[in-house]
Structure formats: C-alpha cells, structure tokens
Amino acid sequence: MLKVQEIREIIKLIDQSSITEFNYETNGTSVSLKKGTHGATTVVNEPSQVTETTAVQIQRQSEPVQEQAIEKQAEIIEEKQEVKAENSDYDFEIVSPMVGTFYESPSPEDDPYVTVGSKVDSNSIVCIVEAMKLFNEIEAEVSGEIVEVLVENGELVEYGQPLFRVKKK
Structure with a gap:
C-alpha cells in the first residue's frame, strides 16, 4: 500500500x-x-x-x-x-472523550441511561465508552434535556465525536 x-x-x-x-x-x-x-x-x-x-x-x-x-x-x-x-434546537453536544465502543446502558438487559426527552444534571451518567476493556462512565457536563441521541448502541466512536445533543435548562 x-x-x-x-x-x-x-x-x-x-x-x-x-x-x-x-x-x-x-x-x-x-x-x-x-x-x-x-x-x-x-x-x-x-x-x-x-x-x-x-x-x-x-x-x-x-x-x-x-x-x-x-x-x-x-x-x-x-x-x-x-x-x-x-437554527437547531439544542445548546450543547456531549462528545466522546476517547476512542472506544459506545454503550447506552450498564449491561445489555438494563434500560439505557438516557433517551430522547430525558432530563440530565451536570453529573448524570449518560453512557459508557469502553476502551481497552475499561468501561468509562460519561457524564452530561450540563443540566438540561436530551433532544437527540447521535450514536447506536455498540457503535465505535472517535475522540470528540458528538454522542448526544442537549437543550440546556
């Protein structure tokens, strides 16, 4: 090559x-x-x-x-x-702090941490990004409402890739 x-x-x-x-x-x-x-x-x-x-x-x-x-x-x-x-209806994007695999819940049988319409605080856990067998809980960093989920469960994500869009309170 x-x-x-x-x-x-x-x-x-x-x-x-x-x-x-x-x-x-x-x-x-x-x-x-x-x-x-x-x-x-x-x-x-x-x-x-x-x-x-x-x-x-x-x-x-x-x-x-x-x-x-x-x-x-x-x-x-x-x-x-x-x-x-x-012109969009969101104020903030929660981005991936690392390269890894996106998981919407702590385990496959559990409900997702957040969905569209969920209310979050700055310290609310919104997902997990797994990198090198380490499961990293990602916090919202802002208070507001989730207006869009941008990735699918199990999807590979890049550093800085938007995961969620949030409308601040």
Whole structure:
C-alpha cells in the first residue's frame, strides 16, 4: 500500500521533471500520473485502501487552482454547518472523550441511561465508552434535556465525536 506522503513525493518528482506520464503498480495498487499544461493529474486505484479524503489531498497537492476551489467549498460547508447549528434546537453536544465502543446502558438487559426527552444534571451518567476493556462512565457536563441521541448502541466512536445533543435548562 502506498502512503499519501509517498504519492506526494512522486507527484513532486514528476512535476519537476520532463516526464509527462508515469504508471506504477504494486500489490493491487496502481498509480497513474499524467502531466499536461495545467499541472499533474493523479489517479490512484487501490481497492480498499484509498479513501475519498486521500484522493482530495492528492488533488490539492497537484493542482493549486483546484485547491482554492476546494477550500472555498469547505468554507461554504462550514458556514452552512454553523447556520444549521444556530437554527437547531439544542445548546450543547456531549462528545466522546476517547476512542472506544459506545454503550447506552450498564449491561445489555438494563434500560439505557438516557433517551430522547430525558432530563440530565451536570453529573448524570449518560453512557459508557469502553476502551481497552475499561468501561468509562460519561457524564452530561450540563443540566438540561436530551433532544437527540447521535450514536447506536455498540457503535465505535472517535475522540470528540458528538454522542448526544442537549437543550440546556
């Protein structure tokens, strides 16, 4: 598998040389670079290893004009998210303090700690995030009402990922 940094280095080398076309294939991964008058174009074919984000990063590296367009689109998306957050019916998001597995109750046969409509205090336990066989109780941190549960029981969560939305009292 080629790493993004390795692909970037190949792009730089092709950009600095007089080579107009470059193909590389290894272990089911193929990289094809073609350089024209408008800069390098990169195509990466790797069945399950390269994500859209990686492709966008490669395009940003190889085409400065397109980079400006992508940044502009990102700014527009961020503005829309801010407007959506301002117009929403919640004041606070309870986020995961770690990477782990989300559990809505202390055991499979117990009821969830909270559901939509539940009232919570700042020290109310809202869920458990299990990391490395340690079960960490997550507190609400604010007083209010749960207006949205954003993850499913047993789902993997990332650090900083929103778990619940709360309307403060």
